[in-house]
Amino acid sequence: MADQILICRCEDITREKLMEVIAEGYETIDEIKRVTRAGMGPCQGRTCRQLIAQELSKIYGVPMEEVLMPTFRPPVKPISMGALADAYQAHAEGGE
Amino acid sequence: MRIEEHPVLDFERGEKITFTYNGQEIEAYPNETIVAALHAAGIRQLGESPELHRPRGLFCAIGNCSSCFMTVDGEPNMRVCVIKCKQGMVVESQKGKGVIRV
Amino acid sequence: MKKAYDTIIVGGGIVGCSIAFELAKRGVKDILLIERGYLASGATGRCGAGIRQQWGSKLNATLAVESTHIFENLESYTGYNYSCGLNQAGYLLIACTPKEWDQFQINLDVQHELGVESHVVDLEKDVYNYVPFINTDGIYGATFCQKDGHADPFHCTFAYAQGAKRMGVEILTYTTVESLIAEQGKIKGVHTSKGDFEASRVINCANGWAPGLAAQVGDEIPVFPERHQALVTEPVAPMGPNGPMPMVMSFHRRFYVQQSPHGSFIMGIAEDEPISFNYRSSWQFLEECCSIITNTLPALRGLRVVRQWAGLYDMSPDHCPIIDFSKNAEGLLNICGFSGHGFMIAPRVAILVANALCQQEDAIDIHMFSADRYRTGDILIEPSVV
Numbered sequence: 001m002a003d004q005i006l007i008c009r010c011e012d013i014t015r016e017k018l019m020e021v022i023a024e025g026y027e028t029i030d031e032i033k034r035v036t037r038a039g040m041g042p043c044q045g046r047t048c049r050q051l052i053a054q055e056l057s058k059i060y061g062v063p064m065e066e067v068l069m070p071t072f073r074p075p076v077k078p079i080s081m082g083a084l085a086d087a088y089q090a091h092a093e094g095g096e
Numbered sequence: 097m098r099i100e101e102h103p104v105l106d107f108e109r110g111e112k113i114t115f116t117y118n119g120q121e122i123e124a125y126p127n128e129t130i131v132a133a134l135h136a137a138g139i140r141q142l143g144e145s146p147e148l149h150r151p152r153g154l155f156c157a158i159g160n161c162s163s164c165f166m167t168v169d170g171e172p173n174m175r176v177c178v179i180k181c182k183q184g185m186v187v188e189s190q191k192g193k194g195v196i197r198v
Numbered sequence: 199m200k201k202a203y204d205t206i207i208v209g210g211g212i213v214g215c216s217i218a219f220e221l222a223k224r225g226v227k228d229i230l231l232i233e234r235g236y237l238a239s240g241a242t243g244r245c246g247a248g249i250r251q252q253w254g255s256k257l258n259a260t261l262a263v264e265s266t267h268i269f270e271n272l273e274s275y276t277g278y279n280y281s282c283g284l285n286q287a288g289y290l291l292i293a294c295t296p297k298e299w300d301q302f303q304i305n306l307d308v309q310h311e312l313g314v315e316s317h318v319v320d321l322e323k324d325v326y327n328y329v330p331f332i333n334t335d336g337i338y339g340a341t342f343c344q345k346d347g348h349a350d351p352f353h354c355t356f357a358y359a360q361g362a363k364r365m366g367v368e369i370l371t372y373t374t375v376e377s378l379i380a381e382q383g384k385i386k387g388v389h390t391s392k393g394d395f396e397a398s399r400v401i402n403c404a405n406g407w408a409p410g411l412a413a414q415v416g417d418e419i420p421v422f423p424e425r426h427q428a429l430v431t432e433p434v435a436p437m438g439p440n441g442p443m444p445m446v447m448s449f450h451r452r453f454y455v456q457q458s459p460h461g462s463f464i465m466g467i468a469e470d471e472p473i474s475f476n477y478r479s480s481w482q483f484l485e486e487c488c489s490i491i492t493n494t495l496p497a498l499r500g501l502r503v504v505r506q507w508a509g510l511y512d513m514s515p516d517h518c519p520i521i522d523f524s525k526n527a528e529g530l531l532n533i534c535g536f537s538g539h540g541f542m543i544a545p546r547v548a549i550l551v552a553n554a555l556c557q558q559e560d561a562i563d564i565h566m567f568s569a570d571r572y573r574t575g576d577i578l579i580e581p582s583v584v
Contacts, residue, residue, distance in 0.1 A: 034236075
């Protein structure tokens with residue numbers, strides 16, 4: 001039952017799946033993300049990143065601060081292409 | 097169910113408005129979020145998880161995750177936990193990924 | 199981990215991993231692959247992962263066609279337990295100047311000679327059967343090839359790596375090769391952040407870092423790194439006529455955009471970039487990319503961007519890869535310069551390299567990729583790159 005706990009809600013990755021790929025040799029959040037898609041959904045790991053780190057910290061017996069974090073990239077929140085395109089136009093027309 | 101009395105806060109609810117959720121008329125107040133109005137109307141399940149199709153309700157409730165995605169006035173993937181109600185809004189639940197209407 | 203190996207491969211992207219696989223497949227033992235980050239953390243994992251056969255030069259078209267056949271069966275070819283994500287939704291190439299359109303016609307002939315099923319798309323009616331909401335203003339013509347598409351660069355790299363490991367290849371990640379060790383004109387091994395390893399054969403396929411390593415033994419490889427940025431959106435339902443929207447690409451407008459089967463759109467543009475190892479993101483890219491692409495595809499205005507990133511194109515003077523047997527350190531093979539289309543030709547290039555190293559026949563002459571070509575003038579010309 002505990003294994004069916006969701007780690008990544010955006011991509012429906014269960015704790016069972018996480019343990020499976022760790023057993024296959026994928027050891028870091030970056031690798032786990034790329035082989036399962038955990039952290040690639042609409043929330044970009046805001047929910048699952050720390051949960052995966054917690055599991056890795058337990059498995060490898062290291063404190064959370066020592067778990068390798070993936071790169072944080074913009075944007076901090078999703079933003080529409082239209083808003084960005086309009087901003088470009090505004091700059092091009094001499095706006096701020 | 098809404099909080100009617102609060103020891104500290106006075107709720108300025110304003111005049112009642114209505115919007116539709118999957119065709120059903122929902123009563124709401126302009127200062128509350130779509131999901132608050134849905135909860136008050138007894139609607140707790142907001143969608144389904146994308147791959148395993150498990151029922152989804154509120155999770156973060158602050159516009160951070162992806163549990164409350166709905167289509168609002170034709171726009172998909174809207175985080176209704178942070179969107180305020182407006183008179184006549186058309187809110188629809190999503191099955192699968194949101195559809196961009198062309 | 200041993201102290202000495204037969205072959206050391208520097209770089210764990212698609213090039214390094216596919217070469218490791220092909221060498222092991224031909225019976226080479228004692229191979230060590232060293233990667234500074236996690237596998238595919240370099241250019242491979244940052245690329246658009248497009249795969250197209252619509253090239254202008256016979257050479258690139260051949261490399262791409264033969265690589266596509268391998269991508270089509272990569273899971274069984276390598277014995278991989280996940281999907282490599284190949285999605286052949288097609289590429290719609292749009293020409294935005296008369297000169298471009300003329301070049302496309304010439305390219306079609308080259309492609310047809312190799313059996314590529316590319317064809318002209320009529321802009322009045324037919325184009326909407328491929329991209330229902332495209333804005334045709336300013337477009338002179340378009341061509342389409344259904345077999346073009348994209349794959350998952352991580353799974354493809356992991357597929358080769360797992361296959362290689364099963365055949366005895368050892369892989370060391372999070373380890374940086376700091377320098378090459380050479381003595382009396384021969385390669386002896388590498389010095390890494392985790393110690394020294396000996397080998398009489400070193401394959402240097404470290405993308406932007408390859409020329410720097412090669413220079414240590416006096417090899418001059420004219421390849422320079424250049425940042426390119428990309429972005430990904432939230433997933434939405436398929437927007438193509440029968441599935442995900444196909445890749446839309448323009449050389450003149452310098453953009454590419456495609457929808458993955460998962461629903462997200464991946465896209466990028468070419469910007470004016472200096473030579474650099476810059477992996478950082480810029481807000482200017484986000485704005486310009488969205489502006490350029492929504493101009494041709496206005497329906498995408500409602501899509502939300504969730505992440506942007508950057509990677510390096512390793513640019514060679516003729517935009518074709520360099521495969522160069524070192525004359526200063528015998529046993530060193532320098533491979534780089536894929537100039538933004540390495541992923542899609544890696545499978546065939548790996549076979550070419552492995553055949554050469556194992557003295558096996560290959561229809562392509564590996565020596566045409568030598569760095570000497572810039573001195574002799576036998577450069578490889580490719581008219582169509584983003």
